[in-house]
Amino acid sequence: MLHISVNVETLLEKGFLPLSRNDRSPEKKVVDSSVIPGVPCELSVFTDIPEDPLDPVGFSSMRKLKNPLLKAPWLLVNTLDEVEEQTLGALREQGFRKLVNVGPLPVGQGSNLEDHTQKEWLDAQEISSALYVCFGTMLELPEEQVMEVGYGLEASQQSFLWVLPESSQRKLGDFLEGLRTRIGNRGLIVSWSSQIDILRHPSVGGFVTHCGWNSTLESLSCGVPMIGWPIMGDQPINCKFMVDVWRAGVRIESKSSSDGSSRIVGRGEVERAARSLMGSETLRKRAKEIKSKAMEAMEVSRARLKELL
Structure with missing residues (x-):
C-alpha cells in the first residue's frame, strides 16, 4: 500500500485515477510495472487500489504523503524482504534511502492461549x-x-x-x-x-x-x-x-x-x-x-x- 500511496500522483497524471461512475473499462485501467516500477503483478484500479477510485477527495491525503516521507530520518516498514523485495527495491530507487525493513515484528513461537x-x-x-x-x-x-x-x-x-x-x-x-x-x-x-x-x-x-x-x-x-x-x-x-x-x-x-x-x-x-x-x-x-x-x-x-x- 505504501508503494501505491507514494505513486498516486503518477496514477492521476496518467489518467488511471480518479474514475467516473460511468467508467466501466477495466481493461484500460490496469496498473503494472510499466506504469509504476516495482509493482509485481497487474493491479486493477477498480478492485485492487487501496482507496475508493470513484472518490477524488480520497486521494488528497495520499498525494501529501510522499514528500514528508522522503524527508524522514528513517522509514521503518513491517514486512518481509522475501515477499516484497521487488517493491522495497523500487521504493529505495525512488529516493527512500532511509527505508529500513524491520519486519515481521516478532510473533514468537508456540501458542500461549489462555482461554x-x-x-x-x-x-x-x-x-x-x-x-x-x-x-x-x-x-x-x-x-x-x-x-x-x-x-x-x-x-x-x-x-x-x-x-x-x-x-x-x-x-x-x-x-x-x-x-x-x-x-x-x-x-x-x-x-x-x-x-x-x-x-x-x-x-x-x-x-x-x-x-x-x-x-x-x-x-x-x-x-x-x-x-x-x-x-x-x-x-x-x-x-x-x-x-x-x-x-x-x-x-x-x-x-x-x-x-x-x-x-x-x-x-x-x-x-x-x-x-x-x-x-x-x-x-x-x-x-x-x-x-x-x-x-x-x-x-x-x-x-x-x-x-x-
Missing part, C-alpha cells in the same frame, strides 16, 4: 484441520451475510473456530443456536480470541480474513494459508498479493451490484473457498515456506532495530 474453552477445543482437533474465521474488531457484517457464512461453514464439513462479535450473536441468537446444534463439536463460535495464539496453534490450517496488513503478516509468519475476503482500505491489494504473488491462499469471489456496492456472498462460495483452501497441500506447503523465511527475518530485524536504538 481454556478455545484451547481445549483446538487441542482436540487434528493438526492443520481447523479453519479460523475472523474479520477483525472494526467490522460487523450484515446479518444476512453472517448467516450465509454460517451456512457455508456448516456445508463445508470443515472444523472451524469463528470469532463473531457479541452484537451479531445477540441479533442472530436463534440462528446460531440452531447452527451449534447441527454442527456439534465440529465448530466453536466465540466473541473474542487472541489471534496470534490461535494462528500459532498447530491444529489451525487456514484463516478466513479481511486481509488487513497485521492479520496477513501474522498469518504468513505462522505458516497459515488464507482465504482472503477484503472489504476496504489496503485489504484488496493485500489480498491480491497474497493470492497472485505470494501464492499463499485463495480469495472469496464476491461481485458488486450495478451501483458499485458489494453483494452478499452466498453460502456456496463460502463452502467452495473453505474446501479449496483446507484441501490444498500446495497452499499449506507454500505457507510453511514463507513461515521459515519469516523466522529467519525476525533475527535480522532484531539486529536492525538494535542498530537504530
Whole structure:
C-alpha cells in the first residue's frame, strides 16, 4: 500500500485515477510495472487500489504523503524482504534511502492461549484441520451475510473456530443456536480470541480474513494459508498479493451490484473457498515456506532495530 500511496500522483497524471461512475473499462485501467516500477503483478484500479477510485477527495491525503516521507530520518516498514523485495527495491530507487525493513515484528513461537474453552477445543482437533474465521474488531457484517457464512461453514464439513462479535450473536441468537446444534463439536463460535495464539496453534490450517496488513503478516509468519475476503482500505491489494504473488491462499469471489456496492456472498462460495483452501497441500506447503523465511527475518530485524536504538 505504501508503494501505491507514494505513486498516486503518477496514477492521476496518467489518467488511471480518479474514475467516473460511468467508467466501466477495466481493461484500460490496469496498473503494472510499466506504469509504476516495482509493482509485481497487474493491479486493477477498480478492485485492487487501496482507496475508493470513484472518490477524488480520497486521494488528497495520499498525494501529501510522499514528500514528508522522503524527508524522514528513517522509514521503518513491517514486512518481509522475501515477499516484497521487488517493491522495497523500487521504493529505495525512488529516493527512500532511509527505508529500513524491520519486519515481521516478532510473533514468537508456540501458542500461549489462555482461554481454556478455545484451547481445549483446538487441542482436540487434528493438526492443520481447523479453519479460523475472523474479520477483525472494526467490522460487523450484515446479518444476512453472517448467516450465509454460517451456512457455508456448516456445508463445508470443515472444523472451524469463528470469532463473531457479541452484537451479531445477540441479533442472530436463534440462528446460531440452531447452527451449534447441527454442527456439534465440529465448530466453536466465540466473541473474542487472541489471534496470534490461535494462528500459532498447530491444529489451525487456514484463516478466513479481511486481509488487513497485521492479520496477513501474522498469518504468513505462522505458516497459515488464507482465504482472503477484503472489504476496504489496503485489504484488496493485500489480498491480491497474497493470492497472485505470494501464492499463499485463495480469495472469496464476491461481485458488486450495478451501483458499485458489494453483494452478499452466498453460502456456496463460502463452502467452495473453505474446501479449496483446507484441501490444498500446495497452499499449506507454500505457507510453511514463507513461515521459515519469516523466522529467519525476525533475527535480522532484531539486529536492525538494535542498530537504530
